[in-house]
Amino acid sequence: xxxxxxxxxxxxxxxxxxxxxxxxxxxxxxxxxxxxxxxxxxxxxxxxxxxxxxxxxxxxxxxxxxxxxxxxxxxxxxxxxxxxxxxxxxxxxxxxxxxxxxxxxxxxxxxxxxxxxxxxxxxxx
Numbered sequence: 001x002x003x004x005x006x007x008x009x010x011x012x013x014x015x016x017x018x019x020x021x022x023x024x025x026x027x028x029x030x031x032x033x034x035x036x037x038x039x040x041x042x043x044x045x046x047x048x049x050x051x052x053x054x055x056x057x058x059x060x061x062x063x064x065x066x067x068x069x070x071x072x073x074x075x076x077x078x079x080x081x082x083x084x085x086x087x088x089x090x091x092x093x094x095x096x097x098x099x100x101x102x103x104x105x106x107x108x109x110x111x112x113x114x115x116x117x118x119x120x121x122x123x124x125x
Contacts, residue, residue, distance in 0.1 A: 002094060002102045002123060014109025016048070022101060034108035036061075036101065052104035054097050061107060063100040077103055077117060086116035088124045099124070 018032030026043040034048040039059035041051075044062060053059035054066065054075075063086075066075040073088045075096055099120060106116045 002099065002120070012109060014106065016108075016110055018105050018109040020101060020105040020108075028061055034110075036104040036108040038101075048108065050104055051109040052100050054100055061100060061104040063096055066096055075099075077113070079107055079113050082113040084113065086117060086124070092124050094124065 011088065019029065019031050019033070019035050021035065021037040021041060021044070024038060024041045024043070031044075031047060034050060035044055036038045036050045036052060037044050039051040039056040050061060051059040052061040052063075054063040056062070057064070060079065064076045064078055067073065071090055073096060074085055075101065076083055077086050085117040086103070088094060088096065088099060090102065101117050103120060106119075107113060
């Protein structure tokens with residue numbers, strides 16, 4: 001839902017099609033474009049694969065320094081040399097790993113990291 005809201009609200013249109021994998025199973029589908037996959041999933045190789053994680057710091061996109069505050073949770077999203085803080089209101093029923101997955105799909109779709117962070121913060125405040 002977060003991913004759909006981000007794409008529709010600000011017209012963050014991906015430059016390439018993206019397939020988002022949320023688990024560690026292999027799914028047989030025709031991948032046209034980029035793939036965002038958990039770093040723990042070793043079943044997909046080749047192509048434009050972007051890995052994500054909140055625990056594996058060798059992933060392409062990492063959610064770091066997760067903090068639980070009074071009214072919100074926050075973390076730093078790291079992609080290469082780019083980093084920004086994402087804030088998630090506790091009133092939103094969404095897990096941090098899901099936010100990292102959605103951000104990874106947008107980044108895999110060639111949306112600039114700064115825009116991804118801005119839009120996710122707008123959606124989750």
